[in-house]
Amino acid sequence: MFITFEGIEGCGKSTQARLLSERMQKEGYSVLFTHEPGDSPIGKHLRKILLSEPMDSLTELLLFLADRREHLVHLIQPALSQHTVVICDRYIYSTLAYQVYGRGIKKYLVDTIHQEILDNTFPDRVYLLDLDVSQALQRKKHHAFDRIEKESYEFHQRVREGFLELAKDNPSARILDATLPPLTIHNLIWEDIQTLFLHRRQI
Ligand SMILES: Nc1ncnc2c1ncn2[C@@H]1O[C@H](COP(=O)(O)OP(=O)(O)OP(=O)(O)O)[C@@H](O)[C@H]1O
Ligand SMILES: [Mg+2]
Structure with a gap:
C-alpha cells in the first residue's frame, strides 16, 4: 500500500x-514514513541544492526527478516489495503542480x-490538503x-490550483479541507484508510 500527501507549503x-504513520504502526502495520525531496543518500545532497541555489526551471525539474528516482529505487520499491505500507510526504503531484502549473513547464x-522513471509505481491513495495560500504561508x-x-x-496560487485540477481527475x-483541526483531518483520513484496506482485502 502506497499513500502520498500533497499540497502547498504549510498546508x-x-x-x-x-x-x-503513528496510527498505522500502533495498529501493527509495518510502515515506512518518508518524504521528497531528500530521503535517500543522493537525495540529501539534491535537497540542499534544490532548496537554496537559484536555478533554471528545467534544471530544477531534472533535479527533482533525479531525487524521485533515487528515492523510488532505494527506499519506496524495496519497502513495497516487503509489503510495508509506504507513507510519502510529496510525490508526483508536487512535480506537476510546482513545475508545470507553477513554472510553466510542458506537462x-x-x-x-x-513514464520512464516510475516503473509504474503510483500511489493507491493521494491525500491533497487544500488551503488558502495566505493561511498556509502564515502557518510557516x-x-x-x-x-x-x-x-x-x-x-503559490497557481500551484494550489494545479493540485486541485490534478486531484479532480x-x-x-x-481532497481534504486543511483549515480543519489536525485531529479532525486525521480521523477523516483514518476512516478512508480503513475502507481502502477493507476493499483491498476483498479483491
Ligand atoms: N490542520 C491544521 N490547523 C492548523 N495548523 C496546522 C494544521 N496542520 C498543521 N498545522 C501547523 O502548520 C504548520 C505547517 O504544518 P506542516 O509542517 O505539517 O505543513 P507541511 O505541509 O508539511 O509544510 P511544508 O510544505 O513546508 O513541509 C505547523 O506549524 C503545524 O503545526
Ligand atoms: Mg512538511
Missing part, C-alpha cells in the same frame, strides 16, 4: 503523514520522464523560508 502534509515532458511565518517558499503569492485522490 499540514508532514503533520498528517506523521499522524497516519508532456514531465509525463514522459515519469516563524521559520526561515527556503528558495521555493520565497516565491510570489501568484506562484484522479479517482485515487481525496
